[in-house]
Amino acid sequence: MLEAVADARLALETGDVPVAALVLDAQGNVIASARNERELRQDPTAHAEVLALRRAAEATGDWHLEGTTLIVTLEPCVMCAGAILSARVPVVVFGAWDDKAGASGSVYDVLRDRRLPQRAEVFAGVEAEACAALLTEFFVDKR
Numbered sequence: 001m002l003e004a005v006a007d008a009r010l011a012l013e014t015g016d017v018p019v020a021a022l023v024l025d026a027q028g029n030v031i032a033s034a035r036n037e038r039e040l041r042q043d044p045t046a047h048a049e050v051l052a053l054r055r056a057a058e059a060t061g062d063w064h065l066e067g068t069t070l071i072v073t074l075e076p077c078v079m080c081a082g083a084i085l086s087a088r089v090p091v092v093v094f095g096a097w098d099d100k101a102g103a104s105g106s107v108y109d110v111l112r113d114r115r116l117p118q119r120a121e122v123f124a125g126v127e128a129e130a131c132a133a134l135l136t137e138f139f140v141d142k143r
Contacts, residue, residue, distance in 0.1 A: 001071055001095055001127040007035050008048075008073045008134055014040040018134045021048040021072040023056035023065065023089075031068070032056035048072060049080035053087045065089045073131040075102035075124070081110035085118040093123040095131025 007020035016036040023032040034051030038044060049072055057063040069091040070084060076094065081103040084092060092111055094104060103110040104122050111120040 001073070001093065002130070003030070004033075004071050004073050005095070005127065005130050005134060007033055008131075011035040011037075011048075012138065016040060017074075018138050019048045019072065019074045021052035021070060023052050024069040024071065026067040028069075031059045045079065047077065047080050049076055050083050053083055053089070057087070063087060069093060071126075074098055074135065075104045075106060076111070077101045078103040078108060078110060081108075084111065084120060085116060088118055090120055091123070092120045093126050095125070095127050096135055097124065097128070097132075 004020040004022050008018040011018045016039045020035040022030050025031050032052045032055035034048050034055060036048050037046040037051060049070065053065065056065055056068065065087040068089050070089045071093045073095045075096065075098040076084060092104065097106050099106050101107060105124055111122050
């Protein structure tokens with residue numbers, strides 16, 4: 001998670017919300033990483049999770065990311081949760097909770113919704129203080 005926090009800091013250079021994601025293979029090796037690039041790309045779907053999933057699919061040559069773990073500094077939103085489930089990522093680890101748009105246990109719980117054909121195991125609040133501090137600093141500076 002601390003590697004993701006360090007990567008999230010780089011998003012500040014482009015004015016993006018400092019969120020980063022890593023995709024690990026079954027042995028714990030990083031196969032893809034990304035940070036938010038919505039402002040940089042002017043693309044509303046350029047969330048860290050979506051970009052990391054795309055890069056992991058490219059790296060493995062397969063969009064089925066079974067056996068991987070996604071680590072992200074902020075609780076995934078509904079769009080990202082849908083992408084995670086579509087990619088069949090079985091484990092998600094996140095840092096800070098998103099009480100406004102979270103879809104992994106706070107506002108919604110898409111990743112564990114039994115009505116859906118895919119689900120993920122979720123580990124929440126990992127290095128939450130470090131992840132939240134970076135976001136708080138960003139939004140304080142914005143105001």
